[in-house]
Structure formats: C-alpha cells, structure tokens
Amino acid sequence: MYSILIVDDERFERDGVKFLIDKYGLALEIAEAASGEEALQYIAEHPIDILLTDIRMREMDGLQLAEQVRSLRPSAKIIFLSAYGEFEYAQKAIHLQAIQYILKPVDVTDFLDVLMKAMQMLQEEERAQQSLRQESQKSIQWEKHRILADLLRSGGDAGALTDGDPRHALLPWHQVLPNGDLSGERRYRMMMLDTRQRFFDSADPEFERSLTEWLPYPSSIINMNEYQSLILLEVEADEPAERFGELGREIMAWFKAQSRQEISVIVSEAFGDAEGMRDEYRKVEAILESKFFYEEGGVRLTATLAEQPVDTQSIEQTLEEINELIERGEFGLVRTRFEALFDHLKNSDRFSVIYVKYICSEIVRSILKSTKTKDLDFFKQSLETIYKTAVLKDLRGVMTAIFEAYGAQLTPASPSQPPESVHKVVADVIQIIEREYRSELSVELIAERVYLTPSYLSHLFAKQTGLSLIKYLTMHRLAKAKALLQETNRKIIDISHDVGYSNFPYFCTLFKNYYGKTPTQIREGNLP
Template sequence: MFTILIVDDEKIERDGIRGLIANMNYELRVIEAENGEKALEYVRLNPVDILLTDIKMPFMGGLELAEQASLAQPSLEIIIYSAYGEFDYARRALYTNASSYLLKPIDIEEFAGVMSGVIQKCADKATQQRRTAEMMQGYQKGLEYEREKWLTDVLNGVQVIADDAALPFGGQPAALLLIDFKERFFDRSYEAFEQAAEQLTAGEYELLNLNEYQSVLMVPCPGSGGQKRIREMSEALADRIADRFYRHCCIVFSPMISDWQEVSACYEQMEQTLDYKFFFEDTVVLFAGDDLAGRVPEFVSTETLMADINQFINHGEYAGAAKSIELLFSHLSRNGGSSAIYVKYLCSDLVRNAFEQSARRQKADFQQTVERIFKSDSILGVKQVLLQALSEIEPDNGAPDESKRHIVQQVIRIVEKDFREDISLEVIAGRVSLNPSYLSHLFKKETGQSLIKFITQQRLEQARHLLDSTNMKIVDIAEHAGYWSSSYFCQTFKKYYGISPQKYREILDE
C-alpha cells in the first residue's frame, strides 16, 4: 500500500480530498498536514510515495515544500493544486519535479486521471525497485557462493593461491575456528549461529558452512597475545551456543595464520585435533597446536582407553593406536592410583593382542618384549617399550585389511539405506560396534573422505536423481533426501554441484 501526504491549511479541503480517495477506492494510506513545515518534517522522517500539496499556505508554501521534499525523497511523486491557475505557477511546479498540477475547484474526472497515473508510476517504481533488489540479491548470493567455493577449495588444498593474495581483515594475521557438533545443527540454526558469530566478532569474520555438523569461522588475530584472545573468543562462542541453543560442541582453534598458503595444512592439523573430541562428553575448546594427551577428562576410564587402543590394534592400525596410548599414559600418570605392576600388566596385554594379529611373530619375540616391559624402572620406560614394539610389528596382510574393508562396506550400506534419517558418526559407530574415534579414522583412511562428507554426498546424489526422474517439488525432494530445511538443501546443492536445484531442473527441461 502506498502512502499519500495531503497538505493544506484548510481542513475542509483535506477532508474533501480524503473523501475523493475513499470514493474512488484507491488503496492508499492517507496522512495529513496543515502546513508545509509540518509536512516537510514528516517527509524527512517517514517514507512517503505521493505528496499532494496546496501552493498558498502559512509558514511554508507548497512550491518550497515540493523542492525540499524532493531533496529528502527523490522518488517522491508530487501533485500541486491551487486556485491560482497562472502559467507562472504551473511552470514553477514543473521545476520542482511535480508530476501534475491541479486547479481548484478540483474536477473529479481530472483528479481520477491524475491519481491513477501517479499510482501507476508508484507501482512501476516499486516493481523496478523489487527487480533491482532481486538482481542485487542474486548477484550477492553469486559472489557469496563463489567465495564459499573458493574457501572450501583453499581448506582442502585444491586451490592455487597467488603469492601476493592477502588475507581478509586488511591483510592482518588470522585464525580459524572449526565448530563441530555431534548432532545436526547448521541445517536448522545456521542463520542464528551467524548472528551470534557476528555479535562476538563485531562483524569481522568469514564463515564457511561445511555440512550439517561443521562450520569454519575465520577471524582476525592481530598482534601479540592473539592466541589468548582467540581462545577466549572460542570459549565465549561455546558459552553462547550452550546458552542460546542448549547444545554442546567442540571448537578447535588454529595457530596464527599469516597467509593463505598456510590454511590447508592448518586445517588438516585442526581435523586431527578434532579426533580428541570423542573423549569429552560436553563442550570443549581445543588448540590445534597443543599436546592434548594431558587434557583427557578424569571421567574417561582406563577400560575405555584400553578398548580404544585394542580396537586400533585389532585392525592393524598401530600408528592410530599410538595416539590413544599417549592418552592412556597421561591418564594413568595424572590419576596416580595405579601400581607399577598394574600398568605393566595392561601394556603386556596390549602387546599380546598385537602379536596375535601378526602371523609372522614368534612366541619368543612376545616373551622378550614382555620381559623388557617388566624390567622397566619407570612408567616412561614402559611406554617407550610398548610404542617401539608396536612400531616393529607388521600386521598380517590378509585378515585385518579384509576386516577393515568389510566394516567400511557395512557403513556404506547403512548410509545408503538410512541417509534420510538423522544418522551421525556416533549413531553409525554404535551400529557396527566400534567407537567413534576408530570409525572416523578408519573410514577416512579407506575412502579418502570423512563419514560426514560421504553422508552429504549420498543425500545430494539422491536429490539429483529425483530432480532427473520426477516432478516432485523441491521442498519435497529436500525432505526425501534427508534435509530438514529446503533453503539449506538448496544452498548445499549449489555449493556441491555449482548450480541451484531449480536451475538444474530448468536446464533438464530445455
């Protein structure tokens, strides 16, 4: 609905024009002012589409009002009316960008013609403004998409970076925050999360959504003490997430980055650090440059850590077991309640399991390793013997590899069957009787991609198949592919395929 401001010092005149507008069924919001000064004050503070003003009024005349009002709102449609019919007034009215000039007493047919023409001009302007806004919005979205795709390629190390390419934030050093949730989050709460990030960073940030579970936030990290500030920012963000969304998350923040060339290696280090999230039940903030072995929570039991190590050993992943062994010894040292005999017994049991996985190891080798463990005079010595033994053991090339392939194929079948459901790494790990830490490691090693990325890939391939073969609405396709939000689905589809679902379907129809 358009707004018309009627300006006349005679109330009877204003009432008459208001009555004409009502009788002619024009859908206009009518505002009145009794002189030019009050009208100009209103125009400067409020949007007005049509100004209909008398010429001769106290304080400020209609022509001066028209000139000042058109400066305040250049798109304003102005109608001048007066009992003065001289040509000079009409000419001056034209100089004020007036759309029309009406004489008193107002002729009803002439008034109807002028009003219809002015309202049509307003409608044409509104249509043009809407189209321009849509074009700008589309252009902006295109730029955002290109930026997101470029950032994704940079993170994954597939984007060639010019040596002189400067970081955002005026080229000053930056840091990355990898935000990870155990449950789906960003497909429902991405915009609200971005608002929280914008408030926390005072608008200085780059945000890249990776999938329903993860996003990466880049923030400036200037000067000395930057790492401390980034940790504080990460902790503040985690607190806001807990307070606003009632969710726990893991945030891994990176060392300081001085140029784009460092981003990919830094992100890979952050992903490795993220493996420690499985030992924390609640929200945790981790630094990718820390030795995290000492940060294992006290509630993690020795039995849990032993099971984690044995799972790596059972599948011949001795390098992966080493990380969990570091956690185990940190846990044992910190708690201090374990006897030397108990620690040596635990390590002997791990060695026994490792030797059983190798067909080429002799019983004598096992006995010698156990003797070295029990002869060690410190917990550090025990750990060194254990790690050395594992590094020297070669797993049997047959069964372990076949077992790993079987597990991965089982996981793939689960995803292909149930990708529409809310399946997460933890849920799938429970179905195949593995801990999430090992399953995450195994799936990425065997397939070259994370399990979360594979789930996203399956959902999008199903969506593309439905676009190819059905006339289903896009909102229904999104739901059928396992997405809770059709808008999030469209964004993810375009990021993955480089084209929106609607455009993809239009190309198919051609």
C-alpha cells in the same frame, strides 16, 4: 508500526481521517501537514510508509506533492483523497502509481479497506526484502566457503584467486579475511567451532551478525558444513595463545546461551600468509580427527599438537605391569594402574584410537587367560564393546565395569541381546536413509536408531562403505533430486525440500559442486 502522513489544507478533513484511524484501531503512526510544502519538509527529515493527500490545495497541489514524494520515497504508498472526480486527475494518479483515488465524502468501509490494503502491501514487501536478504547472506556464505577452499588448495598466491577469475566476481576477497590481506603484514588466527548436532547450515543470518559484533576482533565467519564453522580473526602478532584459549571458552558460553548447544573450539596459532594458513588448517583437521580423546565442550590449541613425542615405550611398560597384577589377581591395583594410564591418555592426540583400543583388548585378553572359567562369549562381547566406544570416557567406563566384575569374583551375565554385526548395522543405516532421506536426518538421529554413539557409527560406516555417513546421505539425496529434475516438472525449490534440504541456496551449491551443473542445467538436458 507503519507511518502515515495526512496532507490537507482543511484541518477538519485531517481530523476526520485521524478520528477514523483511531476509532478502528489501525496500527499507524500519524503525522499531518497543512500544505504540500510543509509535507515535503517533513518527508525530507522523516521516512513515511503511506501518503494520504488531498489533490486541490493552495500553491503545491497533491499531484505535484506525490510526484516529488515518488522520487524521495519510492516505496511509499500513495492514496489520493478528493472531492473532484475529473478524469485528468484520475489519469495522473495512475501515472504516479497511486494505489487508490478516493472521492469525498468518504465511505468508511472503502476507506478502511484502502488503508488495510496499503498496510498489507507494505508487509508483503517487507517479507520479500527480508527473504532476499537472508538468501543473499546464505549465498555469500557459501561463496566464502568456496573461496576459502580455493585458498587452502592453492599454491600460496592469494591474488591469483581473484584476478581474472569470474567465479569470484560476486565476492571481494576482503569478505573471506577480515581485511583481505595475506601478504604477511597482518596476523590472523582461526577458531573452528565444532558441534555434534546439526546447526550451521540452518542458522539464521542474524546469528553470524550477532557473533561478529560480539567478537572483540575484526572477524569473518565461514560455515564449513552442518557441524562446523570457521572464524578468522585479525589479531596482534604478540598476543599470547592463552588469550585465545580464554576467548574460546567465552565463545562456548556465548554459543550455549544463544543455541542451547555445546560446542568444542579449536584455536590455531597466528599466521600471516597463505602457506601458514594451510599449515594451521591441517592441524585443525588433525585435532578434529582425534575427537575420541577429548571431552565435548573443550578448547584445544593447535600449538599443543607437537609438544611431546609419541612415547609408546612407557605405555607398553605400563601394560606389562597391569598384566602381572592380573596374573596375581590384584584387581584393585589393576584398576588403579589403569586409571593412571587413562589419565595419561586423556586430552591427548599423540596415540591413535586403534592403538588405545588395542591396549584395552590386550588387558581383557589377559583377564580371560587368568580366570579358571574361560567365558569366551563375554570375551568376544567385551572386545566388541571396546571397539564400539566413541569417546575415551566411555572406554574407561567399559574397562572399569570389567575390572569390578572380575574383582568381585562375579561371572558377568551375557546381555539379553548380543550386539548386531557391523554388516547389519550398516545395512540398517542404509535402509533408514533410503526411507527417510526427506526428513531432517543427522548422524545423531541415525545413531540413536541403531543404538550406537555418533562418532563410532561414523567410523563403522566409513570403514564398511568407504564413504562417510554424511557423504552417503548427501549423495543419496542429490541422486533423488537429479531424478526428480529429469523426470518431473516440479519447481526446483520444492524438489530441494522433498530431498531434505530446507535451505535452497545450500542445496544448489551442493548440487553444483557434486554434478558440476546447476539443477536448472540438469533439467534442461545438460547431463554430466
């Protein structure tokens, strides 16, 4: 609700204005003053949005009052109300940027129109300021991302990234780290938030503020891309890792309550310098690359990466035991031994995804050899299904179904529609991108269209094209944007929306990083 201060040395005039505001239901909080001096005293203690003042008053008149109000409250909307229409008054009112000079007796319709105009102006300014704050927050977020990337690539001299570098004049170093110090005197931890649904590029700035206020440590939040956000925490050197595992679970619950989405959290060990930060970030990336083994919505610690050496010998021994059981037809024991093997693999990144799928394919091969009827089609389809799985629990389900089918002495039925080849899947994905790049496409949405899981589709696409699916989509959108910039005179913000980016600063950052030129420079002929 906006506030209005009514200033007139005649009480009945003030009462008349209040009566009109109340009668016509204008959403205004009303205050009043009987003189210019009283009004100034009120304004010094209370912000006001609208000043409605008579001109001719004893001692300080309305023009003198308005001049001081313009200095104290520059955004206040000033309306003069007077029985005198002298040109000199009107001229001074214009100089003081009054929105209206109303003569008494007041026409009710005109009076209401003036107040509504003032309220509309306030609303428009409020929206503009809010939009400016949001764009500023987004720009700062992407600048923080760029500075972090520079730090992770640099040789360890954090100061070199800011001293004399005009690229970082916009953002002090302390906005990347909670206290801007990588000298080794402070200790930090990273927490990577990872979601399978696009979120962080379109998150409201209020989300970052709320999370920062909720966290129990000084923190800085950097949105890495649409699916991941990095939290840097300043911590005590002797705090146990278990405390941050628990904090990770609390963040998961907080995030789900705020966004109704599941996330995974990766927690680093403590570090105090740039080299330690890079080492921990590499560990975080390693865990992200091995998401196949983990349940969605879990917490992982980088400290667990090197806890145990890779032991393929015990895996090979278990595989031999399973093969012997298959030869004897003891499928019940096969399943039991296999379940034990997968319990060993669960929540472990010590084996490659390909190696685990190789183990499963060898088990299926042994089953085929042990059966009297060699169902080659089923064998091929089983192998393809194994290599399509995106997470360990899905692979376990596929293998369990195979054991049940053979254990029950059933001939598995071939699916009514055999799976499409990798080439066909990738071609379909490319067609979807080319047709629908303007819409809010994501890996999840595309995966649903081609009947694959997101992580497996990403693996297939990268293997076939040499590019991640997200990178290919980004390149296609930016190429379309560049063509529109060079071939049309459309507004750049409209082009951003046309190629699928509703977040304009994010679009400009991507474009500049990819082409080395801003959209404006490309339009002006500075071609790469």
